[in-house]
Every structure is written in C-alpha cells, then in structure tokens.
Amino acid sequence: MRAILLASAATLLALPGAVAAQSMVGMDHGAHAPSPTPAAPGDDHTDHAEAPATALPEDTAKHTGHGSEEGDASEMDHSGHTMSMEDMPPGDGEIGTAPAPAPPEDHAADAIFDPAEMARAREALRRENGAFTGSMVLFDLAEYRVRDGGDGYRWEGEAWFGGDIDRLLIKTEGEGTFGEPIDDLEVQALYSRAISPFWNAHIGLRHDIVPNPSRTYAVLGVEGMAPYWLHVTGQLFLSDKGDFRARIEGSYDERITQRLIFQPRAEFNLSAQDMPAIGIGSGLSDFELGARLRYEIRKEFAPYVGIEWSRKTGDTARYARLAGEDPGAVDFVIGVRFWF
Amino acid sequence: MSSALPAWAQSGTSGLAAPMATVSGADIALSIGHVMIGVDGREGHAVGINGTVPGPIIRLTEGQKVRLAVTNTLKEESSIHWHGLILPFQMDGVPGVSFPGIKPGETFPYEFPVRQSGTYWYHSHSGMQEAMGMYGAIVIDPAQADPVAYDREHVLVLSDWSFLHPHMILRKLKQQSGYFNMQRQTLAGLLAGKDQSAAERRMWAEMRMDPTDILDVTGSTYQYLVNAHDSSANWTGLFTPGERVRLRIINAAAMTNFNVRIPGLPMTVVAADGQNVQPVETDEFQIGIAETYDVIVQPPTDQAYGLIAESIDRSGQVRATLAPRLGMIAPIPNIRERPLLTMKDMGMGRMDMSGGSGMAGMAGDDADGVDHAAMGHDMSAMDHGSMNMRDPSVAPQVKLGPGVATLSPMPTDRTGERPTGFENVDHRVLTYRDLKSLAPNPDGRPPSREIDIHLTGNMERFMWSFDGEKFNENTDPIPFRHMERVRVNLINDTMMPHPIHLHGHFFEVVTGNPGHHPLKHTVNVLPGGKVSFDLTADGVGDWAFHCHMLLHMMAGMFRVVTVRHEEEAA
Numbered sequence: 001m002r003a004i005l006l007a008s009a010a011t012l013l014a015l016p017g018a019v020a021a022q023s024m025v026g027m028d029h030g031a032h033a034p035s036p037t038p039a040a041p042g043d044d045h046t047d048h049a050e051a052p053a054t055a056l057p058e059d060t061a062k063h064t065g066h067g068s069e070e071g072d073a074s075e076m077d078h079s080g081h082t083m084s085m086e087d088m089p090p091g092d093g094e095i096g097t098a099p100a101p102a103p104p105e106d107h108a109a110d111a112i113f114d115p116a117e118m119a120r121a122r123e124a125l126r127r128e129n130g131a132f133t134g135s136m137v138l139f140d141l142a143e144y145r146v147r148d149g150g151d152g153y154r155w156e157g158e159a160w161f162g163g164d165i166d167r168l169l170i171k172t173e174g175e176g177t178f179g180e181p182i183d184d185l186e187v188q189a190l191y192s193r194a195i196s197p198f199w200n201a202h203i204g205l206r207h208d209i210v211p212n213p214s215r216t217y218a219v220l221g222v223e224g225m226a227p228y229w230l231h232v233t234g235q236l237f238l239s240d241k242g243d244f245r246a247r248i249e250g251s252y253d254e255r256i257t258q259r260l261i262f263q264p265r266a267e268f269n270l271s272a273q274d275m276p277a278i279g280i281g282s283g284l285s286d287f288e289l290g291a292r293l294r295y296e297i298r299k300e301f302a303p304y305v306g307i308e309w310s311r312k313t314g315d316t317a318r319y320a321r322l323a324g325e326d327p328g329a330v331d332f333v334i335g336v337r338f339w340f
Numbered sequence: 341m342s343s344a345l346p347a348w349a350q351s352g353t354s355g356l357a358a359p360m361a362t363v364s365g366a367d368i369a370l371s372i373g374h375v376m377i378g379v380d381g382r383e384g385h386a387v388g389i390n391g392t393v394p395g396p397i398i399r400l401t402e403g404q405k406v407r408l409a410v411t412n413t414l415k416e417e418s419s420i421h422w423h424g425l426i427l428p429f430q431m432d433g434v435p436g437v438s439f440p441g442i443k444p445g446e447t448f449p450y451e452f453p454v455r456q457s458g459t460y461w462y463h464s465h466s467g468m469q470e471a472m473g474m475y476g477a478i479v480i481d482p483a484q485a486d487p488v489a490y491d492r493e494h495v496l497v498l499s500d501w502s503f504l505h506p507h508m509i510l511r512k513l514k515q516q517s518g519y520f521n522m523q524r525q526t527l528a529g530l531l532a533g534k535d536q537s538a539a540e541r542r543m544w545a546e547m548r549m550d551p552t553d554i555l556d557v558t559g560s561t562y563q564y565l566v567n568a569h570d571s572s573a574n575w576t577g578l579f580t581p582g583e584r585v586r587l588r589i590i591n592a593a594a595m596t597n598f599n600v601r602i603p604g605l606p607m608t609v610v611a612a613d614g615q616n617v618q619p620v621e622t623d624e625f626q627i628g629i630a631e632t633y634d635v636i637v638q639p640p641t642d643q644a645y646g647l648i649a650e651s652i653d654r655s656g657q658v659r660a661t662l663a664p665r666l667g668m669i670a671p672i673p674n675i676r677e678r679p680l681l682t683m684k685d686m687g688m689g690r691m692d693m694s695g696g697s698g699m700a701g702m703a704g705d706d707a708d709g710v711d712h713a714a715m716g717h718d719m720s721a722m723d724h725g726s727m728n729m730r731d732p733s734v735a736p737q738v739k740l741g742p743g744v745a746t747l748s749p750m751p752t753d754r755t756g757e758r759p760t761g762f763e764n765v766d767h768r769v770l771t772y773r774d775l776k777s778l779a780p781n782p783d784g785r786p787p788s789r790e791i792d793i794h795l796t797g798n799m800e801r802f803m804w805s806f807d808g809e810k811f812n813e814n815t816d817p818i819p820f821r822h823m824e825r826v827r828v829n830l831i832n833d834t835m836m837p838h839p840i841h842l843h844g845h846f847f848e849v850v851t852g853n854p855g856h857h858p859l860k861h862t863v864n865v866l867p868g869g870k871v872s873f874d875l876t877a878d879g880v881g882d883w884a885f886h887c888h889m890l891l892h893m894m895a896g897m898f899r900v901v902t903v904r905h906e907e908e909a910a
Contacts, residue, residue: 095827096788103819104904108882109438112430117440122815124417125436128467129886130810130896136515164514164803164810165742194742197730197798198548225800227546256527299519339515 135161136339140251143304143335145175149326152177154333160192167192169202174210185210188219199224206237211278215239229253244272245280259296263304266290274315279323281315294337302337346392348495349567351576351666362479363390364399366406370420372442372464373413377473379501379563380570386473387414387464393568394497394592395462395476402457402483408450412442417466420450421843421884422478423630424460424614424861427452429881432843434465437884437900441466457482458614459588459632461497468506471594471890473568475499479588480614487778488610490586490636494577496660498600498627498649500562500593509557509595510891513802522560523655523678524552535680547729548745551681552653553799553835554760556891557595559656564596564649566660574669575660581642585662586610587635591627594890597837597864598627598649599761602662603673605645607635609770615846615859616778625770626652626759628839628864630888637662646670652761652837654678679761685835686729687748687868735833738794739808743896745798747833754869755851760837772871773851775858781848783825783876784855790827790872791818795865795887795897797834803895804834804887810896817902818885820877829872832865838892839864840871842901843883847873862888877903 109118139157154175160167169192176182190204199222206217221235230252237245251265267288271280292306308331312320317327348362363370375388389395400406412418419441421433431452435441442448463475477495502509512519525535536544536551544551569575579585587607591598601607601624608621611634619636627633639645642664650657659672729746738744755772762769797804804810820826828847830840841862848857850872857874865871880903887897 094786095790096786098788098824100789100791101819101821101824101904101906103817104902108429108880108902108904109440113440118436121436121440123436124441125434126812126815129894129898130805130812132510132514132895134511134514164801194801197742197745198800225548227548228542229545229548254527255524258522258524258526262527299516 133163138339140337143333146332147329150177165194182210243275246270261294263292279319283314285316286312300339304335306333308333345568346396348397362397362399368408371411371413372418384503387469388473389476393473398478400454400480402454402480405453409447411447412444415444417441417443418464419466420462421465422462426455434884437882458611459634460614461590461592471506475592477590487616491583493586495588497567498591498598499565500596501565502561504561513556517799517802520558520560554653558653559651564656564658566658571659576666577662579639579662585637590632591629593629597652599652600625600627600649602645602647605637605639607637610634610636612775612858613860617858618776618778620774622770623767630839630841630862644668644670681835685867687751735794737807743798743803743805744796744808748868751831751870754866772849776853776856777858780855781857785825787825787827787874792829795832795838804892804897806899811898817900820903822880822903822905824877826875827872828875829870830865831870835867837864837866839888841888842885844879847875849873879903
C-alpha cells in the first residue's frame with residue numbers, strides 16, 4: 001500500500017508539469033471550409049490595394065550601407081519570426097542586423113536631481129509596478145448539515161497572505177454534530193509557491209486537534225486549475241508517528257446564470273496503514289460526493305443549498321461500525337460561501 | 341454635479357472658442373488636490389487639478405515656451421506626465437524615471453519649449469491618482485495655418501469611474517481575476533442557443549480560457565463618462581447646422597478601451613495621437629486608452645446627435661450630445677451584443693474557428709500569413725489535433741514562469757483588421773491601416789536592427805509583464821543609441837488588448853503605407869496580434885514604456901527605455 005501511495009504521490013507531483021504545457025486538443029480540421037481574410041463589409045479597402053505595390057526608392061537606395069554591420073545573432077533570435085508577406089508590408093526597407101547597444105550603468109535623471117532622491121523614487125516605482133502583496137480569506141464551505149441522527153455543521157476554509165508567487169497558506173476544516181464533541185478539527189500552515197500558470201505547490205504542517213489523540217503531519221501538495229476549469233487539490237501527509245496518508249479534492253463551477261452556480265465536488269482520503277487509534281483503516285478510508293447550488297448575491301457572498309453523500313470504506317467503515325457509528329450518510333446542507 | 345467641473349466641460353458649452361476656464365500662456369499654475377465629484381447621483385472622492393475633474397484644458401501654441409508650476413496639495417506624492425509631448429526627459433513627469441516626484445506641499449516647475457501641435461493630454465503618473473480623476477486635455481495650436489479647417493471645436497475626455505477605490509479594484513482582481521465580469525457564458529445561454537457551441541466551450545474550457553474576458557474591469561463597477569458627465573448628465577456640445585465641428589477625443593480611462601460613434605453622422609478622422617493624418621471618413625472607431633483622435637463632423641440639420649462611447653466588452657456605454665441648442669437629446673441606442681474572443685485572439689493567426697472560417701485554407705497556402713516555423717511543429721502534428729499554446733521556441737526571450745499563461749503560436753499583424761466586436765457591424769470601422777500621416781514620414785532610413793518585445797500575462801493570477809518579467813523583477817532598461825532607427829515588434833501573447841505607450845517619442849506604426857505611416861505615442865496591440873513600429877530614438881534620456889491599462893502597468897507591465905549617445909553607453 002505504501003508503494004501505491006508513493007506512486008500516486010509521484011503522479012500528484014508530476015501533475016502540474018503535465019498540465020502546465022497547455023495543449024489544444026480536439027480541433028477538427030476537416031470540418032472547416034477555407035475562408036478568405038474576413039474583409040469587413042462596408043469597409044473601404046480600395047486605397048490599401050495600391051499602396052504596397054511600389055517600394056520607396058529612397059528606402060532601397062539606403063540599404064546598401066547596412067550589409068556591413070555585423071549583427072550579434074545571439075542577442076536577437078528571430079527564428080520564431082520569419083517575415084511573411086503579411087507581417088511586413090511590401091515597400092518597407094530591409095532591416096539591418098546591427099547589435100543592440102550596451103545598456104548604460106547610470107540613470108539619466110541622476111545627473112539633474114539628487115541621486116539619493118532618485119534612488120528612493122526608483123525603488124518606489126519598482127515596488128509599485130509589480131511587487132504586489134495581498135491576502136484573501138475564503139470559506140468555500142460554511143454549512144448547516146441536516147442528517148438522520150443529529151444535525152451538524154461543517155466548514156472548509158483557507159486564507160493566503162503574500163505576493164503573486166510566494167504565499168503563506170492557512171487551511172482549516174472541521175465538522176461535528178450539535179450537542180456532541182466536535183468530530184474533526186484540522187488546521188494546516190503551508191508555504192505555497194506558484195510553480196506554473198495554473199498550479200501552486202505547497203509544503204508545511206497539518207495538525208489535527210480532533211480526533212484524539214491529535215496528530216501532526218508534514219504536508220506536501222499541489223493545488224490549482226486543471227483543464228476544463230477543474231479546481232483540484234492533492235495532498236500527501238506523513239504523521240509524527242510515521243503514518244502516511246493522502247487526500248484528493250476536486251470541484252467545478254457550472255455557471256447556470258451569471259449569479260447561479262452549480263458546484264459538484266468530490267473528496268477522497270487514503271491511508272497507507274491502519275490507524276485504529278483514530279479509526280482509520282488502510283486503503284481508501286472515506287469519500288464524499290456533493291453537489292451545491294449557490295447564488296452569488298455578491299461574488300464575495302453566496303448562500304447555497306446542497307446534498308452530500310459521505311461514506312467511510314474498508315476498515316475505516318468497520319472501525320466506525322464498532323464505535324456504533326453509521327459509516328455512510330446522506331446530508332442535506334445549507335450554508336454560505338464567502339470571501340474577502 | 342457641476343461643482344468640480346471646469347467651465348469648458350460644463351454641459352451646453354458652445355465650444356473652445358467661447359470664453360472659458362482654460363489655462364494658457366507662458367506661465368501656468370496647476371494645483372493637485374482632493375475634490376468631490378458627482379456621478380450617477382452619488383458623491384465620490386476624486387483627485388482633481390485646480391479643483392476640477394477633468395483638469396483645465398492647457399492651451400498652448402507651437403513654438404512658445406511654457407512654464408507649468410505644479411503644486412501638490414495631497415497627502416501623498418504626486419506628478420503630472422504630459423502625454424505625447426516631446427520634451428526633455430527630466431520634464432516628462434514619471435517619478436523614479438524622469439524626476440523624483442512632487443512631495444506633499446511642494447511645487448515642481450516644469451519648463452519646456454512647445455515643439456508640436458495637436459490634441460494631447462496630461463495625467464498623474466503616481467499611484468492610482470489617474471484612475472481617480474487626475475487627468476486633463478492639452479490643445480496646442482499650430483504655429484502655421486492649421487491644415488484642418490473647422491468652425492468650432494469641442495474637447496471630449498472619455499473616462500471610467502468607480503466608487504470602488506482603484507487599490508480595491510486591483511485587490512479584487514488578484515483575489516478573483518474574473519471578479520468584474522458579469523457577461524460570462526452560461527448554461528442558460530447554451531440552452532438558449534447563445535454564444536459558443538458546446539464543442540467550442542469544451543475546447544476553450546480545456547485550455548482554461550474565457551472568450552468573454554475582454555476587459556478586466558467592466559461596466560459592473562464602472563460608470564463611463566464624457567467630460568465627467570454620465571449619460572443622464574448628458575454632456576452637450578453645441579453647433580450651428582452646417583458647421584465643421586472638430587471633436588478632440590481623448591481616452592483618459594484607467595482600464596477601458598472604447599468604441600466611439602455618432603449614429604447618423606459620419607466622422608472624418610484628421611488626427612491620431614495629435615498628429616495629422618490624411619482625412620479618412622468612418623462611422624466608428626475603437627480608441628485605446630491614452631490614444632487621441634481628432635474628427636471633423638458636419639451636422640447638416642437642426643437636430644441632436646448622440647455621441648456614444650461603449651466599453652469594448654459592451655458592459656456599459658455613455659452618451660453625450662451634439663446639438664444646436666441645450667436640452668435637446670438624441671436617442672440612446674440599445675447596447676450591442678457582447679462580443680466573444682476567437683481563436684485569432686489566442687495568436688493562432690488564421691485559425692479562427694468561431695466565425696465558421698477555418699483551417700483548411702492553411703494547408704498549402706503560405707501566403708496566407710501563416711508562419712509554420714513559428715508554430716513549433718509541423719502540420720502533421722496539427723492534424724492530430726494538438727497545438728501548443730506555450731511553446732518556448734516561438735518566444736525564446738520570454739522568461740516562462742507562472743506569470744506567462746500562453747505564448748501566441750502564430751501572432752499576426754492585425755493593424756488592418758477590425759478590432760474585437762466589429763466583426764459583424766455593418767458600417768465603416770476605422771483600422772490602423774486607414775491612418776496615413778498627412779506629412780511624409782521624416783526619417784526614411786530603414787531600421788538598422790529590430791527587437792521583439794512580448795506582451796505577456798496570466799489572466800488567472802492577474803499578472804502582467806513584458807517578456808515574462810514584471811518590472812519589479814527586471815528594472816534593466818531597454819537601450820537605444822541616439823538617433824538610431826529601430827523596428828520594434830510588439831507581440832501580444834495574451835488575449836487582451838494592450839495600449840502600449842512609449843514616452844518622449846513618436847513612432848511610425850508599420851501599417852503598409854510606407855512613407856506615410858501614422859505617428860503615434862500609444863499603440864493598441866490586439867489580442868494574439870503583433871504590431872511593428874519604427875522608432876527614431878531622438879529623445880536622449882530615460883523614458884517610461886508601459887501598458888496604459890493602469891492596473892496592467894501596476895501589475896508589472898512596465899519598462900524603462902533609455903536613449904544614449906553611443907560614446908556614453910560604453
């Protein structure tokens with residue numbers, strides 16, 4: 001089992017690379033008829049037609065001098081930019097291959113204004129144009145759960161702080177039944193780094209306050225947007241007791257109208273070994289399949305209703321039965337998704 | 341409403357010829373300060389100049405010298421950049437490039453000779469002040485007789501206004517890049533037969549691209565304004581039937597390219613970016629941020645005409661009026677259908693599939709502008725139905741990181757094409773190729789070299805850059821020799837238009853009218869397209885070079901261009 005998990009870990013970590021190179025599949029060429037340049041109806045192009053035909057004599061006359069200028073080919077790689085007729089309208093002069101000048105070491109304004117003042121202004125400009133830092137707090141789930149045998153609650157949220165690439169990521173989730181001690185309470189503190197256009201990798205710690213006895217795990221994971229706008233998170237956990245676990249979550253937003261959104265979601269938890277102290281069996285320990293319908297009153301605030309089927313499997317289900325719990329449940333949920 | 345308006349921008353103005361609060365002469369005092377403006381029945385905090393939004397028109401004459409003493413009464417640093425003016429670099433007004441900026445309470449004396457004529461504008465180059473109303477028009481009369489004949493003139497400053505602070509707008513975009521898009525494709529739309537087919541939607545979804553992502557900030561938060569008037573305030577410029585009226589139209593918006601038309605009244609474009617062009621008649625034009633167009637209209641009858649400026653994603657529009665008398669209005673047309681981006685906007689050249697046109701034409705047709713080498717693979721690979729949208733070989737100079745979602749595999753020159761949204765509009769629409777400079781281009785030398793600059797980004801993360809590097813990651817200047825002539829190829833690897841502005845220079849946009857290429861200070865590069873311009877680097881010094889979508893610039897799409905004498909550079 002451990003080997004299988006390690007293999008899946010490798011798959012997980014390979015995921016961003018595999019999907020980072022965006023490919024476009026499914027272009028059925030046969031279905032498309034040839035088409036000319038979409039000449040705009042009513043657009044008067046008659047005056048264009050005559051312009052390119054004649055080259056400016058003075059242009060051609062001046063070319064000759066430029067052949068002698070040796071270009072630095074390494075500086076300018078034009079392999080990707082072969083000029084076609086359309087790229088370079090006829091009649092233009094030939095373009096030389098002179099090398100670029102060496103960039104100056106100094107700053108022009110330093111000769112006129114106090115260099116210290118200019119240095120301060122330059123640093124302010126540098127920070128202002130690109131050095132973003134910010135934060136976001138998002139509760140994807142914050143819900144009331146209607147279930148036979150006792151209503152309960154559940155949340156799943158995260159917060160990030162930082163820039164475009166490097167962020168501190170805090171994740172938390174938990175659930176419980178009203179009138180009883182909380183069933184699960186988990187907090188993660190992660191360093192998140194953007195590793196490709198659509199994927200972040202993260203590394204850090206997870207601490208389960210509940211169930212008891214509490215455990216602490218090292219976390220390695222990826223999170224991002226897979227093709228078809230699937231939001232996917234995959235995490236591997238190695239506990240302070242040497243236990244190895246994993247989790248895969250996915251969700252998708254189907255926009256019915258601009259504000260009404262249907263969100264199917266799924267979560268699978270896996271374990272490499274039995275962990276009887278906390279009621280976890282090896283293999284697939286549990287999964288959840290849910291569907292929620294939310295209405296974005298504002299993008300930041302969206303009440304929702306939904307149903308969720310959760311089921312413990314294998315030995316995990318056996319542990320649950322031994323504890324007198326039902327290993328499966330279908331919940332009706334009502335909640336609010338919010339962020340700021 | 342009118343408290344913060346200068347007289348010339350008040351509704352019902354009879355034009356610039358009438359007495360009004362312009363500032364002119366050799367000595368001009370400007371004061372930057374906090375003002376309240378009224379939009380849509382609400383009051384908003386704005387930054388104005390001499391107490392108004394827009395600021396006063398600065399009216400100058402070619403050949404004069406001007407001294408502009410700019411006082412900053414804000415609690416933060418400020419600056420004024422004279423957009424499109426040819427001047428010594430230290431007077432250009434970009435803190436951290438041309439000068440240190442103007443601290444609170446300080447006055448900075450700008451002083452320079454006026455070497456040109458035409459319609460220009462000025463705005464803050466500090467923080468988000470421009471998005472908060474700190475902009476105004478510059479009108480420079482030619483020293484000689486104006487080649488453009490007109491009886492009356494009006495200035496129309498287009499802008500966008502949100503009651504959300506621009507910093508908050510940027511924050512929302514970083515948190516959720518589609519935050520302001522309320523015109524997405526929906527399941528309800530699919531069932532109603534609208535927009536893309538299910539197959540097309542699947543293909544776009546697989547690539548994680550949204551064909552409705554046309555502007556980042558939309559009419560869902562913006563009010564669009566003409567001279568700080570919304571549609572209901574209805575800015576009105578007067579005319580007498582039969583007169584030739586010159587409209588000086590300036591796009592001073594922070595994040596909005598506009599489509600501009602006057603239903604029922606053809607417009608003759610006589611200048612672009614302040615530079616005269618051979619008169620060309622059109623019915624509508626798209627104006628990128630920071631561009632200016634001068635048009636002549638000749639309203640023949642005693643009736644009102646609506647001037648309509650709609651955001652290019654058609655999420656909102658503003659109506660102003662040209663009328664013989666105050667109080668007349670023309671009907672406001674229904675806003676037109678929201679356009680969708682196409683394969684061409686991904687830089688796939690002629691492989692535009694959405695319009696029903698297609699690929700088969702590519703097969704053996706090299707003259708069609710399809711550069712197979714740039715695609716990074718051969719046709720057999722394409723037949724297998726896969727095209728790499730992030731092939732490093734098409735842009736070796738681009739640093740491929742999380743901030744670069746795509747590279748255009750086959751960027752094409754789109755200067756002769758109608759911009760986004762005009763594919764099916766049944767009247768004349770201006771393209772860059774229609775613009776031919778009135779005077780012959782001054783520098784006939786062919787470029788001695790060329791450089792590529794890639795406009796890169798990742799919509800999902802709201803990261804924007806040149807060549808894959810945000811300015812905060814790469815502050816190295818792009819060097820030019822003084823008087824060197826260089827072809828610059830701007831290649832748009834994103835699905836958004838980027839109005840790119842080079843300070844301190846005019847460049848010739850290569851549009852296939854050699855010798856008469858239009859001179860511009862700002863060029864709008866269409867999604868997935870490329871624009872080449874020829875530059876004579878005649879302005880010694882350091883200059884800002886950036887996307888004029890203000891939040892793209894602030895996300896990192898900014899560089900410094902430096903022009904030095906050869907001996908200095910060693």
